[in-house]
Amino acid sequence: MKSHKVRVIISVVVILTALLMFFWPSKTASENTGVFKYFSNIKLGLDIKGGSMLEYNMKLDEGTDPNEIIDNVILVLRKRLDAAGYTEAVVSKVVSGNKIRVRVEIPGITDIETAEKLIGSRGKLYFAEVIDVQTSDTKPVIRRNKYVVINGKEEPIYDYVRDLYDETTWYKVQKYFTFGKEPFEFTGTEVVDANADINTRKKGFLVNLKFSSQGSKKFELITGNLVGKRLAIILDNRVIIAPVVNQKITSSSAVIEGIQTIEEARNVAALIKAGNLPVDLVKFQERTTGPTLGRDVVETIVKAGLLGLLVVMVYMIAFYGWMGVVADIALLFNSVLLLGVLAGTHAILTLPGLAGIILTFGTTVDGNVIIYERIKEELRHGRPPLTAVRFGFDKAFWTLFDANLTTVLAGVVLYYFATGTVRGFAITLIIGVLGSMFTNLVVSRAILESTSHLINVKKYQSAAVEEGKR
Amino acid sequence: MIDFVGKRKVFILLSLLLVITGLIFVFTKGFNLGVDFAGGTEFVISSDKEVSINEIRNILSSIKSDYATAKIAKLKNLNVKNSELFQYSVVLKESLSGSTALKEELIKSMKSKFSEKDIKIDFLEFNDVSGYAAEEIKSYAWYAVIISLVLLLAYITLRFKFSFGIGAIIALAHDIIITMGFYSIFGIEINVAAIAAFLTLAGYSLNDTIVVYDKIRENMKKLRGKKSIEEIVNTSINEVIVRSINTSLTTFLVVLPILIWGGRAIAPFAFGLAVGVVVGTYSSLYIASPIVIGWIKKTKVL
Numbered sequence: 139m140k141s142h143k144v145r146v147i148i149s150v151v152v153i154l155t156a157l158l159m160f161f162w163p164s165k166t167a168s169e170n171t172g173v174f175k176y177f178s179n180i181k182l183g184l185d186i187k188g189g190s191m192l193e194y195n196m197k198l199d200e201g202t203d204p205n206e207i208i209d210n211v212i213l214v215l216r217k218r219l220d221a222a223g224y225t226e227a228v229v230s231k232v233v234s235g236n237k238i239r240v241r242v243e244i245p246g247i248t249d250i251e252t253a254e255k256l257i258g259s260r261g262k263l264y265f266a267e268v269i270d271v272q273t274s275d276t277k278p279v280i281r282r283n284k285y286v287v288i289n290g291k292e293e294p295i296y297d298y299v300r301d302l303y304d305e306t307t308w309y310k311v312q313k314y315f316t317f318g319k320e321p322f323e324f325t326g327t328e329v330v331d332a333n334a335d336i337n338t339r340k341k342g343f344l345v346n347l348k349f350s351s352q353g354s355k356k357f358e359l360i361t362g363n364l365v366g367k368r369l370a371i372i373l374d375n376r377v378i379i380a381p382v383v384n385q386k387i388t389s390s391s392a393v394i395e396g397i398q399t400i401e402e403a404r405n406v407a408a409l410i411k412a413g414n415l416p417v418d419l420v421k422f423q424e425r426t427t428g429p430t431l432g433r434d435v436v437e438t439i440v441k442a443g444l445l446g447l448l449v450v451m452v453y454m455i456a457f458y459g460w461m462g463v464v465a466d467i468a469l470l471f472n473s474v475l476l477l478g479v480l481a482g483t484h485a486i487l488t489l490p491g492l493a494g495i496i497l498t499f500g501t502t503v504d505g506n507v508i509i510y511e512r513i514k515e516e517l518r519h520g521r522p523p524l525t526a527v528r529f530g531f532d533k534a535f536w537t538l539f540d541a542n543l544t545t546v547l548a549g550v551v552l553y554y555f556a557t558g559t560v561r562g563f564a565i566t567l568i569i570g571v572l573g574s575m576f577t578n579l580v581v582s583r584a585i586l587e588s589t590s591h592l593i594n595v596k597k598y599q600s601a602a603v604e605e606g607k608r
Numbered sequence: 609m610i611d612f613v614g615k616r617k618v619f620i621l622l623s624l625l626l627v628i629t630g631l632i633f634v635f636t637k638g639f640n641l642g643v644d645f646a647g648g649t650e651f652v653i654s655s656d657k658e659v660s661i662n663e664i665r666n667i668l669s670s671i672k673s674d675y676a677t678a679k680i681a682k683l684k685n686l687n688v689k690n691s692e693l694f695q696y697s698v699v700l701k702e703s704l705s706g707s708t709a710l711k712e713e714l715i716k717s718m719k720s721k722f723s724e725k726d727i728k729i730d731f732l733e734f735n736d737v738s739g740y741a742a743e744e745i746k747s748y749a750w751y752a753v754i755i756s757l758v759l760l761l762a763y764i765t766l767r768f769k770f771s772f773g774i775g776a777i778i779a780l781a782h783d784i785i786i787t788m789g790f791y792s793i794f795g796i797e798i799n800v801a802a803i804a805a806f807l808t809l810a811g812y813s814l815n816d817t818i819v820v821y822d823k824i825r826e827n828m829k830k831l832r833g834k835k836s837i838e839e840i841v842n843t844s845i846n847e848v849i850v851r852s853i854n855t856s857l858t859t860f861l862v863v864l865p866i867l868i869w870g871g872r873a874i875a876p877f878a879f880g881l882a883v884g885v886v887v888g889t890y891s892s893l894y895i896a897s898p899i900v901i902g903w904i905k906k907t908k909v910l
Contacts, residue, residue: 193741234744250734251715254708421708423741428732431652435873442869446862453858492803493877496866497808500859507854508819515847537822540767544818545811547763548756554809555752556800563804567811 145584152576153471156478179481183488185438185559188429189245192257193232194419196240202292204238207417211240214415218256219244227253232557239422250426258420263326263410265360266311268368268380270295273306285438286314286321300385302376309377309420310312315356317363324360326373328353332410334403337395343403345394346381347410354390362386371410378409425558435489443496450503458510460592464585465506472502472570472577478568501542508541509534513586517598523590538575545571610849613842616898623782623895630789637670637792642799642876643735647742649700652683652733653718654693657674659727664696667721671714675700681712683872693715695732697872703738711736749803755809768821771903776817779896783887785812797876805880809888812859812881816852816892823848824897837904849893856889 158178184191194206196211212229219242227244233367244253250451272278295314301307314321331348349357360369361383381394397403451469452464476495481486497603513530521529546568553564586593661680669676683695704710713733719735722729737745757777764773784806791798823844831840860882867878 195740251708274621408672422738423733423735424736426731426734428730430654430665431732435871439866439870439874442865443862446865449861452860453861457854473811489873490804491878493801493804493866494873497859497881498863499862500812500855503858504815504851504855511848511851537819538683540822541815541818544763544814545808547759548807548811548814551756552753552804555748555755556801556804560800560804563801 142584142587145386146581146588149301149471149581149584150276152581153474156475156482159482160474162481165501180477181480181484183243183486183491183559184243184425185427185489186432186487186492187245188247188427188432189243190247190253190424190426191241191243191249191411191558192254192424193239193422194239194257195422197420208238208240211415211419212415215242215257217411221252224253234557240419246429248540254424259354263329263371263373264313265324266297266299266313266370266372267315267360268309268311268366270310272298272308272310274283274308275306278308278310280310286316286447288314288321288323295318299370299372299375299377302373302378309370309380311372311377315360315363318359322354322356324356324460326410328356329410332401332407334407336400342395343400345403345407345410347392347394349390349392350577351390353387357392358386358388365526371406373409379406405446432489432545436492438491439489439496440583443492443499446496447499450499453502456508456563459597460589461506461510461586462511464582464589465503465510467585468506468574468577468582469499469502471581472498472573475577476566476570477575479573480566485565486562487566488559490560491562491566494563494566494570497567501545501571502574502577505538506582508537509578509582513593514598517593523593523595524587527583527586527590527593531579535579538578542571542575609842609846611842612845612893613838613898613901616638616894616901619894620899623891627782627785630792633789633792639788639792640795642797642802643699643737643742644799645738645746646701646803646874647703647737649702649704649737650697650733650735651731652697653729654695654732654801655722655729656693657727658694659696659722661696663725664698667718669697670721671717672784674702677701680852681872684742704736745800749786752803754806756810757844760810764814764818764821768825769865770898772821775896775900776814776821778802778899779817779891780810780813782891782895783884787880787884787888791876791880794879796879801874801877802880805877805884809880809884812885813888813891816855816888817896820845820848820892820897821853837901841901845893845897852889852892858887860885868909 162179188195198204198207198208208231212231215229219229221226224244224247226246227242230241230243232239232241240258243249247253259266259419277300278298280294280298283296285292285294287293292316295312295316295458297311297313298308299311301309314323328350330350330353331346333346335344337344364383366383368380368382370377372378379394379397381396394406399408447469451466455464456462458465473495476498479485509530512534513526516526516529517523549564549571551566553561553568556564661682664680665676665678668678668680678701679699683697692734704714711734719729727733757780761773761777762779764776785807788810789797791802796802824841827840827844827847831843835843863878863881863885866874870878
């Protein structure tokens with residue numbers, strides 16, 4: 139009797155915890171509409187909520203360790219997305235075999251092109267000497283270019299670069315600096331920080347730049363040689379700003395003066411700070427779902443699933459009488475448990491995940507059927523209801539254990555190998571199957587042991603008598 | 609009592625026939641591979657007026673002649689804010705290979721060419737999977753299948769006996785090959801969701817088989833020496849048949865509405881389960897257990 143009480147208490151505690159996790163008020167509640175209003179605590183995948191997933195390969199030079207670069211890439215993308223207002227986006231590292239990729243997930247985004255342009259900006263931030271400025275609708279041609287050898291590759295020194303804001307202004311720039319022992323470039327990796335401020339000495343605003351120790355040595359060399367000339371700061375082949383060098387700078391910081399508005403100063407600082415993507419990104423795959431499509435599909439699946447569920451519930455009652463009612467309670471119990479766990483663990487519910495939930499209905503019913511068939515067998519042998527229930531559960535335990543563990547094994551393997559939305563399926567399947575074992579072995583047992591007098595014993599015993607006559 | 613065991617040779621023959629038919633279809637007709645496995649570009653557009661497939665194809669081929677080979681399908685209508693929208697899915701064989709410019713051009717020219725005909729279209733979904741990504745997903749699908757098989761064989765061997773493990777794996781292979789055959793025959797798309805269906809099916813098929821084996825194990829202890837192995841197996845199957853039918857039927861009842869109304873996104877998944885449940889139930893009654901009889905006889909002890 140003692141273990142029976144324990145089962146009842148555990149069942150009640152578990153269901154209350156699940157309900158609490160499910161209904162705990164959340165901040166996002168007001169954002170959801172339609173069927174999602176009731177699921178405000180559950181994190182929805184991009185395929186349901188609508189959104190974009192973009193995955194990029196890094197185009198690495200041979201011998202470069204991707205592990206050294208990936209964190210920087212993630213940081214830069216994060217900053218770029220934040221600056222553009224996509225603060226909900228998730229930027230993450232994807233390890234697949236010996237390859238490392240970067241994945242960007244932007245929920246609820248409709249203007250994918252803008253976001254993609256932002257992420258996919260392939261160029262780097264670099265500083266270059268301004269040789270000439272021209273006005274032209276098309277890119278002017280460089281007649282006689284010079285070449286330098288950088289990192290074993292021959293690169294042209296001069297290039298025309300367009301102004302960020304003015305489409306017709308072209309700067310002829312020298313990308314590589316040829317003073318010093320060997321030619322070098324000055325890229326954004328040398329810039330540690332950039333921020334906007336008010337100019338306290340003159341009118342207008344300024345941008346403070348801070349360089350790395352190696353960067354300051356290079357910068358000293360550059361400014362020493364270019365006093366009175368213009369230095370362009372270029373991002374993604376657009377000139378952000380091209381200030382004049384006033385003096386040789388020996389410290390690790392510099393100031394860009396002569397900016398008219400605080401907005402412009404902030405913008406320049408943000409572009410310099412966020413601009414340095416150390417490597418080219420090549421799109422690997424892209425998945426975008428509009429919010430209407432996801433919602434439409436989900437509503438149909440939920441409706442179809444509920445209809446199926448209803449049919450199953452009626453079927454169970456018709457077939458097993460009171461025990462069928464208990465099976466239906468178990469079914470509802472397990473559904474609430476699953477939703478509660480999903481809400482509590484912040485696992486992401488995807489479309490295949492919904493399918494996984496529907497499948498756990500099957501597992502729950504299956505477990506109940508296995509147990510009830512055992513109980514019926516015991517009843518046929520003429521045992522009293524309570525004893526029959528107890529024996530039935532004890533005997534069914536290992537069958538259930540073996541049968542469900544194989545499903546969990548398949549789920550774990552799937553979770554480990556799958557990516558994206560299918561992972562959501564593996565999660566709901568694992569939670570659901572474990573939940574159905576708990577529901578069947580603890581909850582159903584607690585209910586049936588308390589209500590064994592409601593089982594129609596005669597129905598099964600008379601069948602046994604008839605069998606005996608034969 | 610239904611005689612499952614006595615007619616086992618007939619059913620094994622039937623299964624062989626089904627498996628061979630399945631394999632023939634798989635190797636000659638092949639699969640309708642989704643972009644997950646073949647690579648390519650897939651998008652869903654909605655329009656405010658009904659458009660014929662031909663019109664869409666004409667517009668596509670006027671953008672780029674390669675696009676003329678696209679697979680186009682009309683999907684069920686979408687009801688948004690009381691206005692009816694028509695949905696079409698388009699699958700292009702080639703991936704846009706990561707080019708943002710190509711993609712933008714495609715979207716812009718589609719929109720402008722439709723608006724020339726006074727039709728407003730919207731892109732509801734856009735999937736672009738590069739050939740490399742498809743290769744990777746494909747190889748992972750194989751790893752997942754092989755590793756789960758090894759794990760399951762190990763588990764069944766541990767809990768039962770090696771011969772039962774082999775029997776279960778044969779039944780499993782039987783179910784999966786036949787289901788794959790059905791995918792091929794009906795041209796159902798194989799995508800990542802379909803793989804999920806196969807793995808679920810694997811779990812279900814084993815689940816079914818194990819319940820029968822469990823009963824055989826129990827009855828062998830109880831009835832050893834009193835009855836022949838054929839009789840023991842037959843009794844065991846008869847004792848669990850109600851459960852097998854109930855479970856399969858209820859699962860089928862849940863999956864069927866999803867297959868019918870769930871729409872294109874979930875159809876490859878629901879189809880696999882609906883077919884798989886039927887095949888899996890059949891195999892656990894007629895194939896999985898009868899097939900191990902000869903083996904048990906040889907080893908005698910359990």
